[in-house]
Amino acid sequence: MMVELQGIPVAPGVAIGPALVLNAEGYSIPRCHIAASDAAAEQMRLRVAIEEVSKQIEANRMQTAAVAGEETGDIFSAQLQMLHDPRLNAELTKRIAFQRHSAAYAVSRVLHNYATALRRLDNPLLAERAQDVLDIERQLLTELGAATRRPLEDLSESAIVLCHMLTPSETASLDRQHVLGFCTETGGPGGHTAIVAKGLELPAVVGIGPFLDKISDQTLVIVDGDHGRLIVDPDEETVARYRRRNEERRDLAQRLSELRSLPAETSDGVRIRLSANIEFPHEAASCLERGADGIGLYRTEFLYLSSAEEPSEEDHYEAYSQVIREMDGRPVVIRTLDLGADKMGRHPQVDRENNPFLGLRSIRLSLRHLDLFRPQLRAILRAAVHGDVRVMFPLITTLAELRQAKMLLSTVAEDLAVSGVPFRSDIPIGMMVEVPAAVLMLDRFVREVDFLSIGTNDLAQYTLAVDRSNEYVAELYQSTDPSVLSLIRRSVEIANANDTPLAVCGEMSSNPARALLLLGLGIRNLSVPPSSLPRVKKAIRSVSIEECQAIAERVMTFEAARDVDLYLIGRLRELVPELVVS
Numbered sequence: 001m002m003v004e005l006q007g008i009p010v011a012p013g014v015a016i017g018p019a020l021v022l023n024a025e026g027y028s029i030p031r032c033h034i035a036a037s038d039a040a041a042e043q044m045r046l047r048v049a050i051e052e053v054s055k056q057i058e059a060n061r062m063q064t065a066a067v068a069g070e071e072t073g074d075i076f077s078a079q080l081q082m083l084h085d086p087r088l089n090a091e092l093t094k095r096i097a098f099q100r101h102s103a104a105y106a107v108s109r110v111l112h113n114y115a116t117a118l119r120r121l122d123n124p125l126l127a128e129r130a131q132d133v134l135d136i137e138r139q140l141l142t143e144l145g146a147a148t149r150r151p152l153e154d155l156s157e158s159a160i161v162l163c164h165m166l167t168p169s170e171t172a173s174l175d176r177q178h179v180l181g182f183c184t185e186t187g188g189p190g191g192h193t194a195i196v197a198k199g200l201e202l203p204a205v206v207g208i209g210p211f212l213d214k215i216s217d218q219t220l221v222i223v224d225g226d227h228g229r230l231i232v233d234p235d236e237e238t239v240a241r242y243r244r245r246n247e248e249r250r251d252l253a254q255r256l257s258e259l260r261s262l263p264a265e266t267s268d269g270v271r272i273r274l275s276a277n278i279e280f281p282h283e284a285a286s287c288l289e290r291g292a293d294g295i296g297l298y299r300t301e302f303l304y305l306s307s308a309e310e311p312s313e314e315d316h317y318e319a320y321s322q323v324i325r326e327m328d329g330r331p332v333v334i335r336t337l338d339l340g341a342d343k344m345g346r347h348p349q350v351d352r353e354n355n356p357f358l359g360l361r362s363i364r365l366s367l368r369h370l371d372l373f374r375p376q377l378r379a380i381l382r383a384a385v386h387g388d389v390r391v392m393f394p395l396i397t398t399l400a401e402l403r404q405a406k407m408l409l410s411t412v413a414e415d416l417a418v419s420g421v422p423f424r425s426d427i428p429i430g431m432m433v434e435v436p437a438a439v440l441m442l443d444r445f446v447r448e449v450d451f452l453s454i455g456t457n458d459l460a461q462y463t464l465a466v467d468r469s470n471e472y473v474a475e476l477y478q479s480t481d482p483s484v485l486s487l488i489r490r491s492v493e494i495a496n497a498n499d500t501p502l503a504v505c506g507e508m509s510s511n512p513a514r515a516l517l518l519l520g521l522g523i524r525n526l527s528v529p530p531s532s533l534p535r536v537k538k539a540i541r542s543v544s545i546e547e548c549q550a551i552a553e554r555v556m557t558f559e560a561a562r563d564v565d566l567y568l569i570g571r572l573r574e575l576v577p578e579l580v581v582s
Helices: 034-066 070-083 086-098 103-119 130-143 168-172 192-202 236-259 283-289 313-327 363-368 369-387 399-419 437-439 444-447 457-463 473-477 482-497 511-522 529-542 545-555 561-573
Strands: 005-008 009-012 014-021 159-163 180-183 205-207 222-223 230-232 273-278 294-297 332-335 388-391 430-432 453-456 501-502 525-528
Touching: 009 192, 014 180, 014 236, 034 070, 034 086, 034 103, 034 130, 034 511, 086 103, 130 525, 159 222, 168 192, 180 222, 192 205, 192 529, 205 222, 222 236, 236 529, 273 283, 273 529, 283 313, 283 529, 294 313, 294 525, 313 332, 313 369, 363 369, 363 399, 369 388, 369 399, 388 399, 388 453, 388 525, 399 430, 399 444, 430 437, 430 457, 437 444, 437 457, 437 482, 444 453, 453 482, 482 501, 482 511, 482 561, 511 525, 511 529, 511 545, 511 561, 525 529, 545 561
Parallel strands: 014 159, 159 180, 180 205, 273 294, 273 525, 294 332, 332 388, 388 430, 430 453, 453 501, 501 525
Antiparallel strands: 005 230, 009 205, 014 222, 222 230
16 A cells, blocks of 8 residues: 655755665665464574574673673673563564564564663663664674675665665765665754755655664665655656656656756846855766856765774875766866764764764864874865865864864965975865854954855754754754844855855755855855756756845745745746746
């Protein structure tokens, strides 16, 4: 029976294909029902597995106690108690005998539920026991022959990945040849997993909530990345409707491709610089194919997230040089490391923080760990000999941070000069405007940089006090909130008064309706994901600045983001109807 689940759209498009269902720990456990006659055999398999795992845990206890003492070894004694808990075994038996679950599926569901319940407890000591439960689950599933990891970067067949969550690094390593799209139980609209999905041009929906136990491997599913829907076991009519939509999308893409060589210019002749945001060097070719004026944001942290090793100076240099050469004289804005919080990579640089989004991240992390920062700055200055390169510092909140970063850049240039290494030191220096503090002090900052770029993702997050990757508060994360729009307008006023170029490189600019609002607020430089370039250019070429200013004037009278978005989509439907996805 067809089921439709609602989540948060993060990467547009439609994907139709078989499901690859991964549990919370990244394992694929098919939802398997058995015949009544097989229940006794499954019960026996489970008992044998429990005994084997008991032996393994006891061996671990004895080895650990011999090396680290009896008290440390008692950690495994606690696992043994869990494994032989009568209530646990009774529930497993009930699942097999009455719900006709296979032993592996019963173990997966019951222990997953136990771990979830423990994690929700207020008592942190008890909550930590969830990891013990998951460890027991993994051992039992391995013994039952069911716990095989499915490496997402090396699939042999096309599939739509359904899982509890995907980290940015896992998303970056997805096999684009076989992964058609993905859906997750957790996540929010502005998280970095969403950004990577757009870069890979994979339809994606996040924040659906618990749903994995309702779907089995190979079930036909549809990911609607335009409206945030996951459709399970669709009927023929629904499949046909979505296939027609894909055909219409392809037809529109073909028509929009004809704009590739035309400038992003409004109907009354105002030239807009339309650049691209990229994460990976291979995206440069896509930017050129779609007529980008340059790279407005090169997110360099994905050098870390897509590799098992920390990138060397040469890794940085080669990646930047590839993009700069391919862009053939067009501007390339390289943002320095924006690591931290959910983007720390495989080798965290700091201990666990209580509130990482307000902690040691971005420029703070770089200035604290110069062994990370210096090689990147050296690589940027070396690569700058190949074209028009600009450097941009993220999450600047104080003048001291900006000055320290600029001073380090000068020091690195001096080191390169002494070493006789070819480089350029005369590159423009910019900063991201991502926190209210930066906007409030922008009249001071503007005197010390060559350009500015508003990151609407973080600006919305920090203005509204909303974690942009948290599905529970996703409805509050809105870049069109009047407070955020007021900060953008103030930034434009200060930049114009000081004759300083100002761009918007956040996800807000990739939405054609919101892009028109930004033009009305005075923005003349936009940077968007490569996949959004044709649609945003079409919107720009279909309107006059006067029409955009009227849109902005009306929007600034609204009191809620919902009213803003409803008005913007209505105006887009009037002005550029072919860009409105039904």
